[in-house]
Amino acid sequence: MTGLTAFTVLVLLVGLERVAELVVSKRNAAWSMAHGGRETGRGHYPVMVVLHTGFLVAMLVEAWVVRPDVPAALAWSMLALVVAAQALRWWCIATLGRRWNTRVIVVPGLPPVTGGPYRFLPHPNYVAVVVEGVALPMVHLAWITAVVFTVANAVLLSVRIRVEDAALATLPAPVAGPVDA
Template identity: 75%
Template sequence: MTSLTAFTVVVALVALERLAELVVSRRNAAWSMRQGGRETGQGHYRFMVVLHSGLLIAMLVEAYVLRRSDVAAELAWSMLALVIAAQVLRWWCITALGRRWNTRVIVVPGLAPVTTGPYRLFSHPNYVAVVIEGVALPLIHGAWITALVFTIVNAGLLTVRIRVENEALAGLPAAGAA
């Protein structure tokens, strides 16, 4: 198997993981809405979907068009390890949030913010996973242009997204409150 074929398989596996996330997200979003949840931040959501889908496509286009053959094996393996670590962190976040995790900003009134799992260590750990993956996944095959452009554009998106989430969570009771 060539390194380009292996890279394509890795990207396809990440795409399948994203589809699994969407299944979980839709189920959880429906639960949140049934509990009286309120969605905010719809304005940036479509852009986020396009950006994240574009990441998967752009890195493959870059890899196939530029056909870099000089990617060091050490770089590829270390970036793959970071991608795996990002997936572990992402699913730890999903597990910690349980039914409240989804890809939208839906807050159920009266439920305190989650402070378990990675959320006891720092705010917005899922976005740490997104940032790591956005750099590491393209660099598995030296798609540095995609990694750079995604990182810059995603930084702007995360600025908006985190502000929207913080504003939505501000009205919730403190953690530990009944």
């Protein structure tokens, strides 16, 4: 298998992982809404979907058109970062449980989650997105995609994090110990 073919398979696997996320997200969003959840920030959501879908397509197009000679050390180190980003993403999903979804939905009365990676960072999932946004295209030296996505994603995250922080500010103060959501 060539490096370009392996990269294509990797991107397709990440795409399948995104589909799995959407299945989990849809189920969890329905649970949140059934428990009185309120959604905010709907306006930026379609932009996020287009950006993340375009990201996957763009890096494949760039890699197939440019066909760069990729140093093995770069490919392997970036792949390690991609795997670490996926692990962090799924740690976030597991920690938030039924509360995790791709939209901004807050269930009134539930305190913020402060365990797992949220002990260390207020938005650890976005750390995973940022790392993946650089590392995944750089597995095959698709640096244009990495730069364009990173800049566009920074703009999107500046909006998204403000929306999330405002929504989370409506929750009660965190409680000590585990919370069954």
